[in-house]
Amino acid sequence: MALGIDRLRQLGGARRVVAITDGNLARPASLRGASLPVEVITVGDAVDNAAIVRVDVRSGSAVVGASGAGGERSEQREEVQAFLVVANFGAQPRDVYVTMRQDNASDVLGSRRVLVKPGERLPVVLTFRPSPGDYRKGLVFELSPRDAMPLDDVAYGRVPAGDKLPVFLASAGKGQGSDAQGAQPGEPSGGSVWIERALASDPMTSVTSGALADLLGKPGLDPDTFVVIDGACPPDPPGGDLLIVNPPPGRCAGTLVGPTLERPTLTSWDTADPRLRFLTLDGVNLRVASALEPEAATQELIRAQEGTIATDISTASRTGTLLGFDVGESDWPLKASFVLFVRNLLEQARAHRAHGITGPARTGEPLRVSVPATARDLQGIGPAGERLEVAQRAGVAVIAETPRAGFYRLAWQGPQAGSVVVPANLTSVAESDLTPRPLLAEGGGEVAVSSAAGQPDAHVEWTWLLALAALGFVLFDVWYFTRVPRPLRGHDSPAA
Template sequence: MGGVTLLHPAGLLALIAAAPVIAAYLLRSRRERVRVSSLKLWRDVAQESRARRPWQPPPRELSLLLELVAVVATALALARPARLSTGASPTRVALVVDTSASMAAHDGDTTRWRLALDAARSLLRSLPPGAEVMLVSADRSPSVRSPFTADRRALARSLDALRPTASEGDLASAVRFAADRLRPLPGPRRLLVVTDGSLARGGAPSDDTLPIELTRVGHGAANLALVRLDLRATLDPGGRPLARAHCLVASFDERPVEATLSVRDASTDALLGEARAAVLPGARVPMAVDLAMAPADAGRALRITLSPDDALSADNVAFARIPPPPSIPVVLVAREPDPWIARALGADPSARLTLAGNTIPDDLPEDALLVLEETCPAVLPPRETLVLAPPAGPCAGLTVLAEVDDPSITSFATTDPRWRFLTMDGVHLSSARPLALSARGTALVRAGSRVLAADAGLADRTVTVVGIDPLRSDWPLKASFVVFLRNVVELARAHRAAATAPRFRTGDAARVELPHGASPTAVLGPDGPVAFTALPGAAVLGDTSLAGFYRVLSPRGETLVPINLLSESESDLRERPLDLRPPSARDASPLPEPVELTRAFALLAALAWIADRLALTTPRKPTRPS
C-alpha cells in the first residue's frame, strides 16, 4: 500500500512563522473615519489620485494567502515529506529488548538499561517510513509490549514503560518468539535485538530463516553475587534451637574482595547477625550466619545483604523466612495408646510427643502431626495426619472395610518417602481392615487386590491411613515399624519447612499452597498488586519478575512468600562473545525506497514568496480616466 510520511517531523515547527504574518495583517493601520457633508468632491480626488499611480497594490486578502502558502510549504519542505511506492508492503520489524536483571548494571556514569533505551530509540529513528514495529521484552519469558504498529509515538510510550526485571533472561526464547510472528508476514522483515550479552539461559539467539541484527550495549564489569541460599533450623551445642542461613557467594572479579554477609529483620531493619570472608577471584565461597531463635520466631521475614555494593545491586540481596524449630509437635489420640506406637514416637528426637487421650484437643498446634489410633472422626482437622487401625466406615475420603484374617502383604510403595529405607517382607498379620480407595486415594501397601494402607489424596495436607493394627501383627517387632513412624514424622517436618523455604526464583510461575485449603483473595508484591490464578487451596502468581516478599491474602490470613534472583549466570557481567550469523545479501529483503517530496514543497514556497513580492512591487502602466 502507498502512503506519505514525514522523515523529519520537527520541521513542522516552522509553522510558527504563520503567527506573525497573520498578526501583521490584523494589526495594519486603518484610516480614520470622518463625517463630511458630501462625497462628490472626495470621489473626484480619489479617482484622480488612482489615475496618477504607476501601479495598483493587490487586494490585502490575496497577499495574506500567498504569504501563508509560502510559510506552510516551507514547513513541509523542512519536515521532508516522503511517499512510499504504491503497492509495496510495509517493512515489518520485531524489536527485542533484553529486560533481564543484568541490564540494570551500572556502566560508568550510566547504566546498561539507559544505553539500551538510547540504542532502541536510535533504531526506531533509522527505520524506513511506514515501517510497522512490534516491541518484545526478553526476561524469563518473552512478552509483546506493543503489537505491530507504525505509530512512533505509541512505540516510544511502550519503550519508555519498559523496566529491567530482577529475573534471568532467556534471549534465545524471545528471538524465536519474535521470529515466529515475523515469518508468515509478507514484505520486508527485520529482527532487531538490543542486549548486553550477559545471557543466562538458552545460549546465543539464532534463527534459521531471519538474520538477527544485534545491538550490544555496555561493557564488562566486576561483580560479587549471592547465588545460593538455604535456611535450616538446628540445635547449638547446648541444645538450644537456632536458625542457620547458608549462602554461597560467587566472585566475577579479577581481584580479591572482602565480603560481608548481613542478616536483618525485614520489618525493623535490625541487624541479627553477620559474617565476613575473603573471596578470591573467580571463587565460590560458602558463608553462614547463625541466628538464635525462639519458637515464636518461626516465619519471621529476613533480608540478607552482601557488601560491598558493586555493579549489580539485584544480586546483593535475598529474602527468606526463619524456619520452624527442628522438632515438631506430635499429638497421639487414642483411648488406650499402643505402647509400641508411643515408645517409637517418644524415642524420635525430632518429635515432641503429647498424649491427648481419646479426643482431639481444641488447642491443637498449627504445625502438629496428628496420630489417631483406632478412631477416625468424620471431619479431620487441617493437619498432617496418620490414622492407624481405624474402625470400619468412612475415613478421610476413604472407606474402611470389614476385617479380614491372615492377609499376606504382597507389595508396598518403595518410592514413597513414608516407606523409604524399610521393607515389609517378613511382616505377618493376624488380621487387618482393607481400604476402598477414593478417586484421589493412592495405595501404599497391598495384600493381593486388597489395599491395607493408602494416602487419602487431600490437596492441602498429607493424610496416611493404615488398616493394620500393630497389636494384631508382628510389625512392631520389626525395625521397619520404627522407621515407618519416623518417616511419617520427617515428611510432616519437611512439609512444614517447605512453607517458609526460599524455593521460588524471580520469573517462576510460583504456586503457593495456602493453609487449610483457603482460597486466595489478593496478592501484593514488592511493587503493588500482582495478578494471580486462584486454585482450591493455592494461588499461582502471574508476575514474579521482582525479588522480594509476596503476600498472598486469604480469609484465613496472610502467607508470606520470598522470591529471589540467585542466578550465577545472570550475575556474570564479564564480557562474553556472542556468535551470531551475520546478515547476508541472500537474507536481505529489498526495502521500498521512499520518494521524497521536499523539492516540490520548497519550489511551491519559493513561487508563493516570489508571487507575493512581484504583486507588491511591479509597477503598472498608468491609466487615465475617460
C-alpha cells in the same frame, strides 16, 4: 529467537529479526543456524558484579559450654543456620561484609567479612540463637558495600519454626491400652501405645497425646503439626501431614473402608514411595485389617492377597497416609521396619515444615503456598505493600506472578486462621553474571552485532522547540495587553 524467526518466515517481503540485549545471552545457542538475517544490538557497559546466588536457612543445634574440671556441662541449644553462596563475577577481588538481620529491624544478627576472588563462589554461614517469637519471621541478607547492580546484593529467608517437630496423637476415645481381644475398626486401639513409642523415639519431636475432641477443639494448633488419628476419620482435621490408623467403615479422605479381612497375607508394597523406603514388610503378620478401595490404583501403598490395606490420601497441601488396620493387632511393631516407617513419615513432615511452600520461590515464577483446606478470604500483599490477587484450590494458594524480590505475605480467615511470610529471591547465576561474551553465529546464518552507541537516532524530539515557541507567543501576548499606554501629545489630541 526461534519463535520470532518462525513467525517471520510466514510473511513475505524483506524480513529480519532485531534483538536488543546486554550482550550476555543466557542461551547463546539461540543464534546458531538462524534462517533469517538477525541484527543484535548490545546496550549498556560491562561492570563488575558480586551477588548472593544461593540461600538456605535451616534449624540446627549448637553445643554450649564444655565439660571440665570446673564442673561445667555442655548442652545443645537451638540455632538458626543460614547458608549462603557469594559469587564474584568481576575481574577484581571483592572485600565485602555479609550481614543478616530480621525484616523491619536494624539490629544485625550475624555478620562476616569475606574476600571473594575473581570468579570464585564462596560459601558463607551465619548463625544466631532464636527465641520462640522469632519463628517464621523474615530474614534479610545483604552485601555491603553495594555495587553497580544492587538487586542481587540482597537475599531473603525465613526463620524456621523451631528444631522440634510438634506431633499430636489423637484417639477416638479413651482406652488407648486396649484389651487383649483387640480393637475393631473405628475403635481406639492398643497400637496407639506402639505408635507413641515410635514417635517419641525421635529426639527431634514433641509428642502430645489426647482425645480426638482435644485435637479438633484445640485453639492455636501449630499448622505444621504432624497429626496421628487412631480409630476415626474426621473431615479436614487441623495440622500438617496426617496419619490415620484403623478408620471406621465408610468413606475416609476419598478411600472407601470396606469389609474386614481375617489374617491377610501381605504380598507387595510401593518401594518407590518415600514413606516405605529402606524397609521391608517380609514376615509381617496381621490378625485383622479392613479392605481399602482408593480412588486410583496409584494410591495403593501396601497390598495383601485379599486386597489393599494401606493407601495414600495426600492432598495438594499435606501428605496423608491411611492404614486400614490396628498395628497393635500385628507383629509389625516388633520389627525394625515399623520404626523406619514412622521415621519416614516424620522426615517428610519435617521437610514440609521447613519449606512451608510447594516449591522454590523465585522471582518471575508463580508462588504456591500451602494453606489449610478450610481457609477463606485470602489476602496477598507484595514486597511494596501492594495487594495481590490470590487463587485458592485444594489447600494451595497461588500468586500468579512475583515480579520483584522480597517478602510476600498471605493471610486467611476460617477455623484455622493464620498468616505466612514467604521470601522470593533472584539468586540466579545467569542473571547476575554480567561478564560480556562474544556473540557468534555458528552453523550458518547471517548475524550482525553492533552497539547501541553507534546506532543513529531513529527519532529526534523537536517538541521542546514547539513548546518554547508557544511560550514566547504567550509572553508576547501578556506583554501586549498589559503594557502601559503612552501619554497623548498636543498634536495627537482629538479636535474639539
